[in-house]
Amino acid sequence: MKIKDLAGTSFPELSAQLTGDASDIEIGGITADSREVKPGDLFVAVAGTKANGAAYIADAIARGAAAVVAADAHVDAGTPVFSLSEPRRFLAKAAAAFYGRQPETMVAVTGTAGKTSVASFTRQIWAHSGLSAAMIGTTGVVAPGRNEYGSLTTPDPVSLHKLLAELAGEGVTHAAMEASSHGLDQNRLDGVRLAAAAFTNLGRDHMDYHPTVEHYMASKMRLFGALLPKGSPAVIFADDQWSAEAIAAARKAGQDVRTVGRNGDFISLKRVEHFRHKQSAEVHVGDDIFEIHVPLAGDFQVANALVAAGLAMSTGITAKAAFSALEKLQGASGRLELVGQTRDGALAYVDYAHKPDALANVLESVRPFTTGRVIIVFGCGGDRDKGKRPIMGEIASRLADVVIVTDDNPRSEVPEVIRAEIMAGANGATEIADRAEAIRTAVGMLKTGDTLIVAGKGHEEGQTIGSVTLPFSDHAEVRKALGGL
Ligand SMILES: CC(=O)N[C@H]1[C@@H](OP(=O)(O)OP(=O)(O)OC[C@H]2O[C@@H](n3ccc(=O)[nH]c3=O)[C@H](O)[C@@H]2O)O[C@H](CO)[C@@H](O)[C@@H]1O[C@H](C)C(=O)N[C@@H](C)C(=O)N[C@H](CCC(=O)O)C(=O)O
Ligand SMILES: Nc1ncnc2c1ncn2[C@@H]1O[C@H](COP(=O)(O)OP(=O)(O)OP(=O)(O)O)[C@@H](O)[C@H]1O
Ligand SMILES: N[C@H](CCC[C@H](N)C(=O)O)C(=O)O
Numbered sequence: 001m002k003i004k005d006l007a008g009t010s011f012p013e014l015s016a017q018l019t020g021d022a023s024d025i026e027i028g029g030i031t032a033d034s035r036e037v038k039p040g041d042l043f044v045a046v047a048g049t050k051a052n053g054a055a056y057i058a059d060a061i062a063r064g065a066a067a068v069v070a071a072d073a074h075v076d077a078g079t080p081v082f083s084l085s086e087p088r089r090f091l092a093k094a095a096a097a098f099y100g101r102q103p104e105t106m107v108a109v110t111g112t113a114g115k116t117s118v119a120s121f122t123r124q125i126w127a128h129s130g131l132s133a134a135m136i137g138t139t140g141v142v143a144p145g146r147n148e149y150g151s152l153t154t155p156d157p158v159s160l161h162k163l164l165a166e167l168a169g170e171g172v173t174h175a176a177m178e179a180s181s182h183g184l185d186q187n188r189l190d191g192v193r194l195a196a197a198a199f200t201n202l203g204r205d206h207m208d209y210h211p212t213v214e215h216y217m218a219s220k221m222r223l224f225g226a227l228l229p230k231g232s233p234a235v236i237f238a239d240d241q242w243s244a245e246a247i248a249a250a251r252k253a254g255q256d257v258r259t260v261g262r263n264g265d266f267i268s269l270k271r272v273e274h275f276r277h278k279q280s281a282e283v284h285v286g287d288d289i290f291e292i293h294v295p296l297a298g299d300f301q302v303a304n305a306l307v308a309a310g311l312a313m314s315t316g317i318t319a320k321a322a323f324s325a326l327e328k329l330q331g332a333s334g335r336l337e338l339v340g341q342t343r344d345g346a347l348a349y350v351d352y353a354h355k356p357d358a359l360a361n362v363l364e365s366v367r368p369f370t371t372g373r374v375i376i377v378f379g380c381g382g383d384r385d386k387g388k389r390p391i392m393g394e395i396a397s398r399l400a401d402v403v404i405v406t407d408d409n410p411r412s413e414v415p416e417v418i419r420a421e422i423m424a425g426a427n428g429a430t431e432i433a434d435r436a437e438a439i440r441t442a443v444g445m446l447k448t449g450d451t452l453i454v455a456g457k458g459h460e461e462g463q464t465i466g467s468v469t470l471p472f473s474d475h476a477e478v479r480k481a482l483g484g485l
């Protein structure tokens with residue numbers, strides 16, 4: 001493909017530089033990582049949190065880059081280096097143009113909690129209607145014939161567009177993606193052609209990355225303001241404290257706002273009943289009344305199910321089909337997932353709550369069904385928002401009866417320090433460094449009527465200590481401990 005075709009019409013700043021021979025430069029591949037440059041590739045230098053790609057232009061050229069696009073291009077090495085003020089946006093658009101195909105109907109969901117669940121539910125509703133559907137998110141890629149573990153919630157644009165082209169080639173017509181705030185802020189989704197988008201809620205998260213909560217919200221609102229074509233359906237959960245801001249942002253961007261929830265007018269929730277293993281509700285869509293049943297634990301799954309139904313109904317599925325699909329939903333792996341029980345009937349769940357609101361939600365969800373004690377095992381990841389640690393400690397000690405603080409991906413930090421920061425907020429908690437031992441101890445304590453939640457790692461299959469990831473699974477450890485009783 002020629003570089004001028006990658007630039008298209010969106011980058012007049014670049015087109016102006018593509019005169020003479022430059023306009024005919026052939027590009028064999030695209031990458032933003034000099035270490036991955038192959039002869040003939042286009043290297044796009046972007047500034048990151050740890051490094052600046054501009055420092056690796058010479059490296060990319062030495063590896064055979066055919067051309068370079070960078071914000072600040074000063075290298076003169078016989079290889080054309082083009083200047084562009086927004087290399088990240090270009091990277092996304094160029095990757096989309098290079099790989100050329102994406103599923104016809106794509107939707108994206110943002111919010112602090114519920115993205116993986118909503119993306120998974122949307123895929124399941126589409127599939128229930130016979131469509132060839134995929135989801136891409138924290139738990140990886142799910143599509144007909146595919147169930148692949150992933151690392152980022154929103155993949156980098158080059159891997160993303162390579163994947164989307166493969167999915168489209170495999171006949172996938174519908175795909176639901178998670179839009180993380182990092183992904184939105186770093187333009188990872190700027191090349192995706194969206195048919196609809198959704199917002200679930202906003203709570204404290206990623207304050208290591210975003211300077212303020214307003215910046216965090218603004219990154220999320222790029223989804224409605226910068227990415228979703230004007231006039232498209234914007235499905236917004238209406239009962240969150242940030243819903244009004246999300247609605248205002250989507251309206252300002254000229255989107256077709258469709259609210260769901262108690263305060264929703266697209267799908268309005270009239271009555272809800274929470275059971276231990278399922279949620280039932282009455283919802284109104286226009287003049288039609290539906291009884292819905294979601295066979296999953298957790299009050300919060302009602303919100304996720306309504307957002308997913310809203311997305312499905314905004315992409316051609318009838319309300320009736322969407323709601324009947326909810327009855328067959330499978331929960332996303334490790335989201336308040338019942339892993340097993342003791343002989344006395346105490347239940348053990350694995351959950352992915354790793355931020356304050358999610359932790360509070362999950363603890364509050366199981367309380368009404370727990371006649372004994374609520375026991376929680378959790379930790380906080382290293383190299384992530386430090387401020388949330390004492391807050392999560394406080395929430396756990398207030399809402400659970402027994403709190404065991406342990407390790408969760410310490411990464412480059414000292415695990416003792418992370419635990420001490422959590423313990424500072426957690427009155428009466430016990431500290432057990434080794435996560436497997438913490439799980440064994442908690443399972444060993446279980447008596448009739450108790451509920452155990454092992455939170456923070458959900459579907460994860462490893463524990464990252466330093467730069468090494470050792471195999472580790474909360475599911476496996478809980479099962480092992482239950483088996484040993
Ligand atoms: C903080 C963050 O978001 N980092 C992501 C970001 O890296 P970065 O731009 O900061 O990269 P950098 O290391 O500073 O380097 C800058 C540039 O120089 C290039 N470089 C660097 C060295 C070299 O020798 N040559 C070279 O070309 C790099 O390839 C990069 O393009 O872009 C990279 C490529 O897309 C990501 O892999 C990387 O994710 C890291 C691994 C990460 O942990 N990200 C997490 C925080 C994340 O993105 N999480 C969100 C949200 C999770 C959720 O709550 O759901 C997610 O979407 O997963
Ligand atoms: N709508 C919701 N409101 C509050 N908490 C929720 C909601 N949905 C899920 N949770 C909690 O958040 C955890 C993560 O859910 P999910 O994976 O669906 O969210 P996410 O936004 O994808 O999270 P992440 O950003 O970590 O990928 C769940 O295990 C549960 O504890
Ligand atoms: N996608 C999130 C998940 C964090 C999960 C938790 N287990 C941790 O390691 O902090 C992140 O990378 O921040």
Ligand SMILES: [Mg+2]
Pocket residue numbers: 115116117137138139153178
């Ligand atoms: Mg997720």
